[in-house]
Amino acid sequence: MAVIKLENVYFGYEKDKDVLSDINYEFDEGKIYAIVGRSGAGKTTLLSLLSGLASPTRGNIYFQDEDISKVNKYDYRSKMVGVVFQNFNLINNLTAAENIALSMDIAGSKEPSTAKKEKAYRLLESVNIPREESDRRVLKLSGGQQQRVAIARALSHDPQVILADEPTGNLDEQTQEEILQILKRLAEDGKCVIVVTHSPEVAKRADEIYRL
Amino acid sequence: MYIFKNAFRNTVRNRGRTILTGIIILVIAFSSCVALSIRQAAQTAKEEALEGLSITAQISLDRSAMMKQGQDNSNSSDSSDSKKDFAKMMNESSLSVEDMQKYAKADSVSDFYYTLTTSVNAVKIEAVQSSYSVNNMQSSSSSGSDSEKSSKASSDTSSAQTSTGNAPAPPQGDMQGGGGPMMGTQGDFTIIGYSADNAMTAFTEGTSKITDGQVFSQNSSEAECIISEELAEYNSLSVGDSIVISNPNDEDETYTLKITGIYSNSQSGVQQGGNMGFSTSSDPANQILMSYTALKAITDKSESVATTSTNDMGIEQSSALRANTEGTYVFEDAESYEKFEQQARALGLSEDYTVSSRDLSAYEQSLTPLETLSKIAGYFLIVILVIGAIILIVLNIFSVRERKYEIGVLMAMGMKKGKVALQFISEIMIVTLMAAIIGGAAGAASSVPVTNALLQNQITASQEASENMEQNFGRPMGDMPDMSSQSSEDAQANDSSANDKSASDSGSESQAQQPPQMQKTNYISEINEAVNLKVVAQLLGICVLLAAAGSAVAVTAIMRYEPLQILSSRD
Ligand SMILES: Nc1ncnc2c1ncn2[C@@H]1O[C@H](COP(=O)(O)OP(=O)(O)OP(=O)(O)O)[C@@H](O)[C@H]1O
Ligand SMILES: [Mg+2]
Numbered sequence: 001m002a003v004i005k006l007e008n009v010y011f012g013y014e015k016d017k018d019v020l021s022d023i024n025y026e027f028d029e030g031k032i033y034a035i036v037g038r039s040g041a042g043k044t045t046l047l048s049l050l051s052g053l054a055s056p057t058r059g060n061i062y063f064q065d066e067d068i069s070k071v072n073k074y075d076y077r078s079k080m081v082g083v084v085f086q087n088f089n090l091i092n093n094l095t096a097a098e099n100i101a102l103s104m105d106i107a108g109s110k111e112p113s114t115a116k117k118e119k120a121y122r123l124l125e126s127v128n129i130p131r132e133e134s135d136r137r138v139l140k141l142s143g144g145q146q147q148r149v150a151i152a153r154a155l156s157h158d159p160q161v162i163l164a165d166e167p168t169g170n171l172d173e174q175t176q177e178e179i180l181q182i183l184k185r186l187a188e189d190g191k192c193v194i195v196v197t198h199s200p201e202v203a204k205r206a207d208e209i210y211r212l
Numbered sequence: 213m214y215i216f217k218n219a220f221r222n223t224v225r226n227r228g229r230t231i232l233t234g235i236i237i238l239v240i241a242f243s244s245c246v247a248l249s250i251r252q253a254a255q256t257a258k259e260e261a262l263e264g265l266s267i268t269a270q271i272s273l274d275r276s277a278m279m280k281q282g283q284d285n286s287n288s289s290d291s292s293d294s295k296k297d298f299a300k301m302m303n304e305s306s307l308s309v310e311d312m313q314k315y316a317k318a319d320s321v322s323d324f325y326y327t328l329t330t331s332v333n334a335v336k337i338e339a340v341q342s343s344y345s346v347n348n349m350q351s352s353s354s355s356g357s358d359s360e361k362s363s364k365a366s367s368d369t370s371s372a373q374t375s376t377g378n379a380p381a382p383p384q385g386d387m388q389g390g391g392g393p394m395m396g397t398q399g400d401f402t403i404i405g406y407s408a409d410n411a412m413t414a415f416t417e418g419t420s421k422i423t424d425g426q427v428f429s430q431n432s433s434e435a436e437c438i439i440s441e442e443l444a445e446y447n448s449l450s451v452g453d454s455i456v457i458s459n460p461n462d463e464d465e466t467y468t469l470k471i472t473g474i475y476s477n478s479q480s481g482v483q484q485g486g487n488m489g490f491s492t493s494s495d496p497a498n499q500i501l502m503s504y505t506a507l508k509a510i511t512d513k514s515e516s517v518a519t520t521s522t523n524d525m526g527i528e529q530s531s532a533l534r535a536n537t538e539g540t541y542v543f544e545d546a547e548s549y550e551k552f553e554q555q556a557r558a559l560g561l562s563e564d565y566t567v568s569s570r571d572l573s574a575y576e577q578s579l580t581p582l583e584t585l586s587k588i589a590g591y592f593l594i595v596i597l598v599i600g601a602i603i604l605i606v607l608n609i610f611s612v613r614e615r616k617y618e619i620g621v622l623m624a625m626g627m628k629k630g631k632v633a634l635q636f637i638s639e640i641m642i643v644t645l646m647a648a649i650i651g652g653a654a655g656a657a658s659s660v661p662v663t664n665a666l667l668q669n670q671i672t673a674s675q676e677a678s679e680n681m682e683q684n685f686g687r688p689m690g691d692m693p694d695m696s697s698q699s700s701e702d703a704q705a706n707d708s709s710a711n712d713k714s715a716s717d718s719g720s721e722s723q724a725q726q727p728p729q730m731q732k733t734n735y736i737s738e739i740n741e742a743v744n745l746k747v748v749a750q751l752l753g754i755c756v757l758l759a760a761a762g763s764a765v766a767v768t769a770i771m772r773y774e775p776l777q778i779l780s781s782r783d
Contacts, residue, residue, distance in 0.1 A: 091622070093225045106627045
């Protein structure tokens with residue numbers, strides 16, 4: 001069943017200059033999708049549309065058969081999708097754990113803060129961030145560590161769809177492999193995982209490849 | 213709520229920003245607290261002073277207005293007319309007791325009493341002579357014989373001066389309202405007749421006290437009087453003795469008064485209303501107090517035996533004792549006083565007379581430094597708030613720009629704009645409240661000493677100003693507003709009548725009536741408590757307002773931001 005469906009989607013940042021035109025695609029649950037294409041092809045733009053940060057200039061996007069232009073974008077972003085941004089977009093003066101707890105708060109988590117903290121630590125451990133690093137401000141972490149914090153944050157509110165923009169771009173092979181394992185597990189759990197990548201290695205592991 | 217937790221965490225983490233904003237608000241809160249305290253202190257002092265104030269008023273002839281009228285007439289007609297006007301003015305100057313009583317029927321008046329004042333000489337007894345009047349006599353235009361006569365007394369001045377500083381002055385010392393004493397020869401003694409016990413304000417207020425015998429009976433028309441301890445001592449008089457007074461215009465005309473009591477006066481300093489200050493008779497020690505009825509009997513008798521002569525100015529002069537009646541209207545409060553003039557006019561008071569209250573003027577005068585300070589504090593407050601608000605707005609503009617990316621991320625994570633705005637408002641409020649509490653506490657702690665120091669400055673400044681003026685004028689300036697306006701009116705009369713003999717004469721006469729030393733105004737020079745709940749509430753209001761100004765900037769920016777733009781235009 002299609003979790004996200006794009007129908008004749010057009011988008012341009014400026015008038016009469018479409019970055020994306022007439023996109024028709026369906027993303028199913030339980031699968032990993034790789035979106036590939038040259039730089040500037042519009043991969044990040046597509047993710048913005050899927051994450052509700054941008055709205056198509058024409059055409060429709062459906063999330064579980066519901067037109068997302070009709071749902072609250074903020075609720076959609078905080079609850080339905082988890083996004084790993086190309087440049088991480090973490091809150092710099094918060095620690096790794098706090099960034100994750102904040103994401104849960106925004107998603108409306110009613111858990112006590114100790115439980116949230118505990119969950120944040122576990123999530124960070126799953127992306128190879130040990131506890132002592134979890135309590136450092138993200139600004140003081142390395143690029144690769146920040147990337148993993150961003151991945152952990154995207155998973156923090158247990159979203160139906162995971163959108164990741166170059167999630168392995170800054171990682172060594174071993175960590176990249178670990179991340180791919182995590183994504184694979186998520187797909188096995190029935191999530192829809194959409195990954196933008198330049199890496200043929202990553203694309204190879206996807207169930208389907210969408211070329212822009 | 214995670215928003216507040218986040219806000220609190222941010223204020224703690226971004227120490228630099230918090231401290232910068234905090235210091236600015238702290239300074240604003242501190243200065244505002246002091247300024248508000250000053251305003252509150254002024255308000256409180258005003259209310260307290262007004263509460264304890266029983267307001268009395270007098271109706272007096274608007275001399276300057278009449279003078280001007282006379283002047284106008286003399287320009288258009290011959291000089292005999294103006295002389296007639298002048299004489300008419302002199303005769304009309306005093307309201308009759310009946311008239312005064314008529315106006316006392318106004319609703320606003322709570323009590324009314326009156327006094328009769330006259331100046332006499334005495335047979336066999338000597339007036340107490342203080343250095344105070346001797347000094348002034350040398351420069352004064354007062355009659356030489358007076359000083360001759362009493363100069364031997366000046367050896368005794370030191371004791372006399374200290375003890376006679378203050379006797380019950382006539383409750384209303386304004387002699388200018390009446391024509392009496394200023395036209396005849398001035399005697400050595402002043403006799404004051406009171407219509408009622410409560411007219412004897414020095415006694416009701418407790419500054420004067422009977423030390424021997426008792427006060428004359430109010431209704432008896434028998435010539436009973438009380439005299440000051442100083443006068444009694446000086447002439448070895450005691451209760452039961454009699455004194456013989458004489459008309460200064462006709463020394464053969466004498467009256468015998470029986471002393472029923474001797475009083476002392478505890479107040480020190482120069483008494484207000486020492487208007488007749490040039491001569492011995494102005495010395496409070498030389499005041500003889502009687503009942504109105506008794507004194508009226510004497511002046512009436514004097515009137516009946518008087519002879520009339522015409523002086524070189526062509527004005528008819530009687531040899532009768534110059535008597536001056538003055539009525540005092542008592543009011544419950546300032547509002548009643550405000551209403552009185554209109555009511556009196558309705559009852560037929562002519563425009564030639566003015567209603568004035570010395571208590572109210574003195575009260576207003578005493579508040580001047582504090583009110584000036586309060587006004588300055590008000591302007592200061594406005595400046596501080598405007599500058600403070602501008603600084604905070606600018607600071608927040610930079611701050612929200614700097615945090616644009618953070619805002620974009622929060623919104624990209626699905627945090628609603630309203631919540632992001634709330635977080636920013638909370639951060640500003642937290643800093644503002646902390647700074648306001650510290651600044652307010654510091655302001656509260658220092659507001660009393662700061663206010664008192666500023667007040668002292670203000671008082672010194674106004675005193676210096678009046679001293680300078682005195683130096684320039686070579687004589688004291690009127691300290692009290694009504695007095696100073698009086699003297700300026702006199703000066704005006706002088707100027708405008710330079711070529712009008714009669715008018716200029718009277719002008720200098722009335723100037724000679726100015727006391728040698730005016731009362732020093734008792735400024736309110738200290739406040740005890742400045743910060744009350746109202747100030748705290750006002751301070752809080754100000755801080756919330758400032759925080760709101762800062763928040764408004766942040767909120768507008770946040771509402772305009774779109775996460776996609778922010779995040780895609782980074783680096
Ligand atoms: N905020 C923006 N405003 C205007 N044009 C934009 C904006 N963001 C992207 N573009 C344009 O849209 C096109 C697609 O950009 P996009 O970021 O989607 O490319 P991409 O495929 O993600 O490239 P890369 O592989 O380098 O990340 C580019 O031509 C870019 O110039
Ligand atoms: Mg991209």
